[in-house]
Amino acid sequence: MTEQTAPHSPISAEQFAEQIRQELEYSQGVRPEQATAADVYVATSLAVRKQLMDSWMRTQQDIVQGKTKAVGYLSAEFLMGKQLRNALLSAGLTDQFEQAVTQLGFDIQAVIDAEVEPGLGNGGLGRLAACYIDSMASLAVPAFGYGIQYRYGIFKQEFDAQGRQVERPDYWLDNEEPWGHVDYNRSQRVSFGGKVVEENGHKVWKPAWSVRAVPVDYLVPGYASGRVNTLRLWSAKSYDEFDLLTFNNSQYLDAVRPQVKAENISKILYPEDSTPQGKSLRLEQQYFFVSASIHDAIRVFYPGQDQPDLTSFPDKICFQLNDTHPVIGIPELMRVLIDEYGYDWNAAWSITTRTFNYTCHTLLPEALEVWPAKLIGELLPRHLQIIQQIDRHFLAELEGKVADPQQIERMRIISTGEDPQVRMAYLATVAGEHVNGVAELHSQLLKDVTLHDFSLVYPGKFTNVTNGVTPRRFIKLANPRLSALITEGLGTDRWLSDLSLLEGLRPLAQDDGFVGRFAQVKRDNKADFAAFAKREYGFDLNPDTMFDSMVKRLHEYKRQSLKILAVIADYADIKSGRVSADDLLPRTVLFGAKAAPGYRMAKLTIQLINNVARVVNTDPEVKGRLSVHFAPNYNIRMAQHLIPATELDEQISQAGKEASGTGNMKFAFNGALTVGTLDGANVEIRQRVGAENFFLFGMTVEEVDALYAKGYQPESYYQADPRLKAAIDMVADGSFSDGDCGTYAALVDDWLHKDYFMTLADFTAYNQIQSDIEALYRQPLEWSRKALLNVASSGFFSSDRAIGDYLERIWKTGSMD
Numbered sequence: 001m002t003e004q005t006a007p008h009s010p011i012s013a014e015q016f017a018e019q020i021r022q023e024l025e026y027s028q029g030v031r032p033e034q035a036t037a038a039d040v041y042v043a044t045s046l047a048v049r050k051q052l053m054d055s056w057m058r059t060q061q062d063i064v065q066g067k068t069k070a071v072g073y074l075s076a077e078f079l080m081g082k083q084l085r086n087a088l089l090s091a092g093l094t095d096q097f098e099q100a101v102t103q104l105g106f107d108i109q110a111v112i113d114a115e116v117e118p119g120l121g122n123g124g125l126g127r128l129a130a131c132y133i134d135s136m137a138s139l140a141v142p143a144f145g146y147g148i149q150y151r152y153g154i155f156k157q158e159f160d161a162q163g164r165q166v167e168r169p170d171y172w173l174d175n176e177e178p179w180g181h182v183d184y185n186r187s188q189r190v191s192f193g194g195k196v197v198e199e200n201g202h203k204v205w206k207p208a209w210s211v212r213a214v215p216v217d218y219l220v221p222g223y224a225s226g227r228v229n230t231l232r233l234w235s236a237k238s239y240d241e242f243d244l245l246t247f248n249n250s251q252y253l254d255a256v257r258p259q260v261k262a263e264n265i266s267k268i269l270y271p272e273d274s275t276p277q278g279k280s281l282r283l284e285q286q287y288f289f290v291s292a293s294i295h296d297a298i299r300v301f302y303p304g305q306d307q308p309d310l311t312s313f314p315d316k317i318c319f320q321l322n323d324t325h326p327v328i329g330i331p332e333l334m335r336v337l338i339d340e341y342g343y344d345w346n347a348a349w350s351i352t353t354r355t356f357n358y359t360c361h362t363l364l365p366e367a368l369e370v371w372p373a374k375l376i377g378e379l380l381p382r383h384l385q386i387i388q389q390i391d392r393h394f395l396a397e398l399e400g401k402v403a404d405p406q407q408i409e410r411m412r413i414i415s416t417g418e419d420p421q422v423r424m425a426y427l428a429t430v431a432g433e434h435v436n437g438v439a440e441l442h443s444q445l446l447k448d449v450t451l452h453d454f455s456l457v458y459p460g461k462f463t464n465v466t467n468g469v470t471p472r473r474f475i476k477l478a479n480p481r482l483s484a485l486i487t488e489g490l491g492t493d494r495w496l497s498d499l500s501l502l503e504g505l506r507p508l509a510q511d512d513g514f515v516g517r518f519a520q521v522k523r524d525n526k527a528d529f530a531a532f533a534k535r536e537y538g539f540d541l542n543p544d545t546m547f548d549s550m551v552k553r554l555h556e557y558k559r560q561s562l563k564i565l566a567v568i569a570d571y572a573d574i575k576s577g578r579v580s581a582d583d584l585l586p587r588t589v590l591f592g593a594k595a596a597p598g599y600r601m602a603k604l605t606i607q608l609i610n611n612v613a614r615v616v617n618t619d620p621e622v623k624g625r626l627s628v629h630f631a632p633n634y635n636i637r638m639a640q641h642l643i644p645a646t647e648l649d650e651q652i653s654q655a656g657k658e659a660s661g662t663g664n665m666k667f668a669f670n671g672a673l674t675v676g677t678l679d680g681a682n683v684e685i686r687q688r689v690g691a692e693n694f695f696l697f698g699m700t701v702e703e704v705d706a707l708y709a710k711g712y713q714p715e716s717y718y719q720a721d722p723r724l725k726a727a728i729d730m731v732a733d734g735s736f737s738d739g740d741c742g743t744y745a746a747l748v749d750d751w752l753h754k755d756y757f758m759t760l761a762d763f764t765a766y767n768q769i770q771s772d773i774e775a776l777y778r779q780p781l782e783w784s785r786k787a788l789l790n791v792a793s794s795g796f797f798s799s800d801r802a803i804g805d806y807l808e809r810i811w812k813t814g815s816m817d
């Protein structure tokens with residue numbers, strides 16, 4: 001194994017400074033004296049990229065020539081975050097960078113700040129893909145990430161004067177972007193529309209239009225592995241095929257219209273992360289990147305061969321389908337094998353079903369993608385035929401296995417009836433070799449509920465891989481102080497490649513001196529975060545209060561409303577004189593969350609939180625005791641600042657709704673205690689850190705189901721808990737809307753009469769656990785001891801472990817070294 005990590009790095013700070021100068025002059029044409037921090041950022045990035053190039057080329061060669069099967073991680077989202085610090089860490093160049101930039105007369109932070117974060121994902125699913133490609137490179141697994149280089153990533157969130165979310169376009173690609181290398185010579189043609197005709201007994205697809213998929217390659221450097229993998233993001237370009245006739249008729253705009261349409265495909269990331277809209281453009285995006293990726297894999301593994309023997313394809317690469325978004329790849333590979341390479345159905349099916357695996361990331365039925373068969377037929381007529389044929393074969397198989405005709409009907413890949421729908425999760429389950437959920441509880445619920453019929457027919461397909469997150473970005477880069485303390489405590493920095501070593505910190509939890517230093521790290525991080533929040537948002541945060549954070553996408557099932565109602569209840573207690581402000585534990589409540597632009601309830605919740613913040617933060621009666629802050633535009637950078645400073649992490653979804661959660665893991669890594677329900681990976685976090693080091697509350701999945709069955713009446717909870725009643729009344733009476741009772745009427749009405757996610761039913765339990773939390777926080781040493789035990793016990797949640805599980809249970813491959 002080639003050690004590529006500091007302090008064994010091959011180049012000195014002086015050499016690195018010289019390389020930066022060279023890039024400035026010869027790549028950018030800027031004299032070092034005239035350079036800005038943004039120029040130095042670009043030059044540095046180009047220089048780091050060059051440092052990684054030899055490893056990248058060696059890795060690519062070994063992937064093609066080696067005997068180890070590769071992984072193609074197909075994902076519509078890769079939420080990478082900023083690249084420079086991570087690349088420096090992997091290249092072992094962090095110290096040299098800091099010295100070189102200082103030598104050149106620049107401020108290190110200004111150079112780092114010049115990078116614009118690529119926001120090519122919505123939330124957990126996209127960030128997971130980024131963590132997984134980091135781990136695959138670090139474990140020397142031959143792997144490609146395949147996705148889309150959206151021109152506009154997730155929208156930039158702002159708040160207007162009323163506290164409402166405003167979405168602004170994210171112009172990230174309008175800046176110089178030194179990381180992505182556009183490889184015009186490896187482009188692929190992707191076609192759409194048209195019709196299928198019979199020619200000599202064969203089905204022949206005659207598409208109506210095509211786009212050029214141009215790869216943009218990002219390096220994925222492994223940590224201490226000497227390996228560099230590729231993230232290949234496709235960008236849509238038009239072919240320069242003007243209709244000259246139209247052009248000569250001087251109808252220029254008509255002639256370029258198809259070109260404009262083509263380039264729209266990779267224009268924008270859809271900002272909905274739970275309700276598929278059935279939009280044609282989204283299906284175009286999915287097919288676009290998946291088709292290009294499959295052809296790319298064939299090109300890579302069978303170079304220059306006109307008639308490759310693709311029966312070996314599943315031995316060369318397996319594709320992981322990150323949710324249903326790339327599932328159109330299944331009929332695409334069938335089509336390529338049959339129509340382009342002449343295989344018969346059975347041979348093609350045998351190859352395809354050994355190539356794909358499917359990960360499901362949700363439990364919400366409305367998040368399972370379905371596409372109208374009509375739409376698929378218009379956009380991809382040959383694929384619809386293939387899906388219909390898969391459905392027919394599947395039906396025949398079921399008729400031999402399943403007695404109940406209703407069950408068979410339920411399982412059809414294409415629903416029957418007036419407007420038939422293609423159920424992408426079912427297609428993936430039938431054609432995939434393995435199907436996995438993302439936490440123990442989630443995988444169990446997939447088998448018992450969401451895909452129950454399928455688990456009866458294919459019991460062997462289903463497995464679990466509990467999610468994980470990368471310790472490189474979320475401990476080492478985000479929390480340098482804690483990283484140094486861990487290294488000192490363990491006497492080695494090997495924990496960064498083997499996070500199970502954190503267990504070695506356990507005995508130190510009995511050492512009050514060490515616990516005190518651990519507490520000081522948190523205190524320093526809080527002070528840093530307060531300074532950051534002042535600069536970025538103008539917040540005045542007091543680091544001597546408890547930092548209590550809830551950051552994640554805004555969704556009713558995640559129950560940001562439970563948190564804000566609890567805050568309002570505390571506030572109401574003081575305003576009514578029931579409680580003295582002096583008895584309140586001083587607390588800073590931090591929110592970060594984007595709402596899908598069309599999600600009315602979620603946007604109203606944002607508005608409410610902002611207005612609660614406005615009222616509470618300006619009320620002298622609670623000053624110093626309670627403050628609420630909603631940071632706009634929560635993103636990876638913000639996460640890296642906030643998580644290390646947080647003491648209490650809120651994971652309060654309704655049980656049975658959060659598939660896993662990954663924020664919970666990042667907070668545990670960084671020594672926050674979790675208040676949470678028995679949902680997703682919370683269950684396993686609690687198991688590992690110990691029940692006594694986790695604040696559990698709320699209904700279980702079984703209790704939730706029983707309450708639905710019995711008939712849930714939220715208003716009865718409102719009547720039964722005076723604190724809850726006071727809080728909701730305050731929202732209803734205009735206390736947070738300048739006296740206007742209508743502003744939050746839709747929210748109040750939902751709470752009292754619907755409350756599908758049972759916020760009200762869990763409110764009392766949530767408040768009780770908050771008393772335990774406050775009692776413990778008043779014993780700082782005991783609090784910190786438990787927080788340290790969270791760090792020591794959470795090594796399991798490294799994405800290296802998760803990738804190890806994928807290798808063993810699903811991909812059946814391993815390291816190339």
Ligand code: 26V
Binds near residue numbers: 125271276323367680
């Ligand atoms: C769904 C859709 C639906 C169609 C419109 C566009 C779109 C984009 C993304 C998604 C994915 C939603 C599913 C998701 O993000 N699931 C989250 O996955 C995390 C990683 O496994 C997991 O930790 C979270 O619990 C789960 O909510």
